[in-house]
Amino acid sequence: MELKTAAGLLIAGFTRQHIISLPRALWKRIIYEELARFLDVPGGEKIVAESYAQLRKFNCWTASIVQQYSKFKDSRIRPAVIGNSKQFFLMRQFDRSDVESIARDIGLPDAVCASIQNYPMPEQQPDGKKFSSLCFFSPVSDPPLCGTVRNVQPKKEVSREQVAV
Numbered sequence: 001m002e003l004k005t006a007a008g009l010l011i012a013g014f015t016r017q018h019i020i021s022l023p024r025a026l027w028k029r030i031i032y033e034e035l036a037r038f039l040d041v042p043g044g045e046k047i048v049a050e051s052y053a054q055l056r057k058f059n060c061w062t063a064s065i066v067q068q069y070s071k072f073k074d075s076r077i078r079p080a081v082i083g084n085s086k087q088f089f090l091m092r093q094f095d096r097s098d099v100e101s102i103a104r105d106i107g108l109p110d111a112v113c114a115s116i117q118n119y120p121m122p123e124q125q126p127d128g129k130k131f132s133s134l135c136f137f138s139p140v141s142d143p144p145l146c147g148t149v150r151n152v153q154p155k156k157e158v159s160r161e162q163v164a165v
Contacts, residue, residue: 005041012047019060028060035064035081036071049077052084069098073105082106089149090135092119107139112146119148128155 019028030051038044051062064081066072082105090108093099099113112135119133130153138145 005043008038008041009043009047012043016047016050016055019055019058022058024057024059026059028055028058030055030060030062032062032064035066036068036075039072039075039077045075045077049080052077052080056084069093069102070095073101078105086138086140088135088137088139090116090137092121092133093117106137107144108135108137109146112137115148122153128153 015030019030022028032038032048032051035048038048048064051060055062062084072078085106088106088108090102093102093116096117099116102108103110103113116135120131122130122132125131131150134149134151136145136147136149
């Protein structure tokens with residue numbers, strides 16, 4: 001555990017310094033995959049909060065992936081992350097209390113919450129007609145921008161070799 005902590009902090013420090021040293025005109029990005037696990041690392045909260053609050057000045061876009069909101073909603077940095085986020089991408093949620101917490105925290109309309117919980121699962125759709133849905137929400141525009149985005153599975157192309165067989 002100590003070795004993982006040291007490695008994580010070393011990588012985060014090197015990454016931060018690298019971002020700061022690059023020209024401001026260049027776009028940069030930090031993605032925290034499974035944010036709740038990174039917050040378990042000593043100093044993780046401070047690193048994430050700084051990414052959201054400070055690195056924007058260096059043209060750095062910060063994104064976090066939160067799979068279980070219940071693990072994140074009581075963290076001390078939730079206000080910094082939510083308050084400095086301009087876009088939210090919400091996939092189907094099975095836990096109604098998570099959806100209600102997210103809606104309350106980001107100002108998501110009630111009607112959208114029901115849609116999020118009713119997005120169809122791709123594995124339950126017929127072959128050739130599969131898609132996944134997500135809600136795009138941007139509370140910073142007036143009025144807020146909100147809608148469902150679909151990622152449609154492309155049709156399989158038939159190669160010449162398959163046709164000849």
